[in-house]
Amino acid sequence: MSYDVPLAPGEQPEDLDLSTVAEHGFPLWEVFVRAKRGLSHTHVGSLHAPDAETAIQNARDGYTRRAEGVSVWVVRSAEIVASDDAESLFEPFEDKPYRHPTFYDIPDEVGQL
């Protein structure tokens, strides 16, 4: 496929050492863009920059070249605290269908409810 370079016969894929993720350069920032007024900021990707001000400038150039946004947030990636995405955190909701309006049978005659 187009930008996927196949291994030439006899070649080995390069070794990757993920145990030492060394960052020598600028820190990583996550970028959030508000597409237009009235909408929340949405995560669009990340970039490297030496400081917050430069990160915002770079986010403008990198992620909003076609007026995709009216506002940008940048957050140091290292500062983000994430859930453990194993399902266990969310499973308890699945046996509580009564939290949803569709759980209740209401006769049509009652009208809008």
Place this chain on the structure above:
Amino acid sequence: MSEHAGRARFAAIIEADEKVEPRDWMPDEYRANLIRQMAQHAHSEVIGMQPEANWITRAPTLMRKAILIAKVQDEAGHGLYLYSAAETLGVSRDELQEMLHSGRQKYSSIFNYPTLSWADVGAIGWLVDGAAIVNQIVLQGTSYGPYSRAMVKICKEESFHARQGYSIMMALVEGSDEQKAMAQDAIDRWWWPALMMFGPHDAESSHSERSMAWKIKRIKNDDLRQMFVDQTVPQAHYLGLTIPDPDLEFDEETGHWRIGEIDWDEFWRTIKGDGPLNRERIAHKVKAWEDGRWVREAATEYARKQRARLGKSA
């Protein structure tokens, strides 16, 4: 989550056509395979700026120049989206860049061909971006979430690339005999390399099958190539250009254009580093990185001082 549960969950996600996300458990080979493919893709976007940037100062009009700058800037953006997506897999940007500079990781061979005339800028947008689009549209359905999202964003920007290229070709074929000849010369040189962008026949592609099973890859090389040929041949005819393939013919039965055999020796030669410009492209990239060192150092120092100052006043 135990590895056993993780493996089961990963299999279920792939089976259900859902997306794998960065913090999910995934097989080491899936991770390595993705890092490799996304890094090559990112490197290609970045190195891909060179052949076109070569013509920015010589664009025939101010409008074409502005368009070309915007296009090349988009490619830098594409590199950013893809590096950003690759970094979610635990590889650092520095390491990826080092692997490009040292030649341990590759980029698409298409960018090792020279841009000899302004018509080449048209041919690249039309054929090279055109081939990339066929590939990238399908990759929107890839199983790794950040890669898929990067593809969605890239696809939104790519059609401008192909259309501005085709519009350059249209202007040339409507021009003087000399300009028409330039357009023909460009397709003569770019047609086969563009077809090679889809990679070897699937039977000869070692990773193809596993990538399909993991849904990293969704359509086979030869099928993607055929999609590109079918959409592009009529576009060449519309321009009144001849496709440099004496065996090209329309198969009434299948409704597809049949092409002659690709020169696989040239393909592998270029991949192994003996293409026309392999060395120059990397040398130029490394030089740009080295030339920018003082800027990065100054920016880092400025940021450090700003932090120190804020720390004091707070």
